[in-house]
Amino acid sequence: MGLIELCEKYFKTSNLYEVLGITEKATDKEVKKAYHKLSLKVHPDRVDENEKLEATEKFKVLGSIHTILSDPNKRALYDETKSVDDDDYNVIVDRDWTIYWRMLFKKITDEDIKAYEKEYVGSEQEKNDLKVAYLSGKGDMDYICDQVQFARSDQESRIRGILSGMIENGEIPPYKIFTNEPARKRKRRWAKENREAKEAEELKNELGLGSGCLFTENNSLELMIKQKQQSRAQQMDSFIDDLAAKYGGDKKATKRKAAPKTETKSKRKK
Structure with missing residues (x-):
């Protein structure tokens, strides 16, 4: 299943911006903040045991969306076509999204x-x-x-x-x-x-x-x-x-x- 289909499955929309609750005019900072806020709600370490499986899948989808919207070239392509290269998505979907998340959001001192x-x-x-x-x-x-x-x-x-x-x-x-x-x-x-x-x-x-x-x-x-x-x-x-x-x-x-x-x-x- 491709990223767009997964967005529809878990977030009831095929639009990457709508998943994050932002507009196409959102700045990079706003994209990052929206990703962080939503990912906290589905972070596998923050949900009950019976919700971990679905939360993990949602967490992967959100990470994938962020990699697209935070990359100028990928974002421009998505804005123009409203589609995602599923071959590219299949390569990144198996990455460790928890490590990716921790690299973006350091601990607060x-x-x-x-x-x-x-x-x-x-x-x-x-x-x-x-x-x-x-x-x-x-x-x-x-x-x-x-x-x-x-x-x-x-x-x-x-x-x-x-x-x-x-x-x-x-x-x-x-x-x-x-x-x-x-x-x-x-x-x-x-x-x-x-x-x-x-x-x-x-x-x-x-x-x-x-x-x-x-x-x-x-x-x-x-x-x-x-x-x-x-x-x-x-x-x-x-x-x-x-x-x-x-x-x-x-x-x-x-x-x-x-x-x-x-x-x-x-x-x-x-």
């Missing part, structure tokens, strides 16, 4: 998270995320801190300044819960953050995730979230997707000790 935080904090993306969280949570700082990346207690003064500026400019309404937040509510939030920091450290030790642990798609941080805060697992997946797509493929990465604060905030919501 604490250094990567710090670099991402440095770029994110103060950016337009952060401001937009704060605005969306503020409106969705109607000014509730507990909600904002849960939804926005790196919104720790040591960042609250800066975050409040950004949102207060938006209120002054008329971008967002002045919800009373934000403008006059009770001191006891703020103290409860800070206590919760400190408690989660302690829980994260204790759980890391219980799981044997020592100082050299790395943050991977199915490693320490996600495991902590799924065990302690199941409802936030999808947020963690999204955060890891962004990091892996952004920093994937760097072979110079070295192990770093995970900083408790960064790890904790990742555990809380990302």
Whole structure:
């Protein structure tokens, strides 16, 4: 069975772009990110035992699609003909796609998270995320801190300044819960953050995730979230997707000790 037929079988479409959920105008970076996000859902190491067989086949199909859409010549040919050379596909279908995947998406270190935080904090993306969280949570700082990346207690003064500026400019309404937040509510939030920091450290030790642990798609941080805060697992997946797509493929990465604060905030919501 050829690649197009397998796409129809497993993903109900013969269009390679539709399988990944992107358009033909997608950039190389967008192709890689879409492949990573979808491949995580069917990665043989991330599914139940009774789903492994089908997941493995889907994983092969997605890898094959990525090799085509990430190659300028193969992609141009597919765009023109909407067909795939099955002889070529039969050659690559038997490769070890797990190795291929790991070459594309390296493990995420604490250094990567710090670099991402440095770029994110103060950016337009952060401001937009704060605005969306503020409106969705109607000014509730507990909600904002849960939804926005790196919104720790040591960042609250800066975050409040950004949102207060938006209120002054008329971008967002002045919800009373934000403008006059009770001191006891703020103290409860800070206590919760400190408690989660302690829980994260204790759980890391219980799981044997020592100082050299790395943050991977199915490693320490996600495991902590799924065990302690199941409802936030999808947020963690999204955060890891962004990091892996952004920093994937760097072979110079070295192990770093995970900083408790960064790890904790990742555990809380990302």
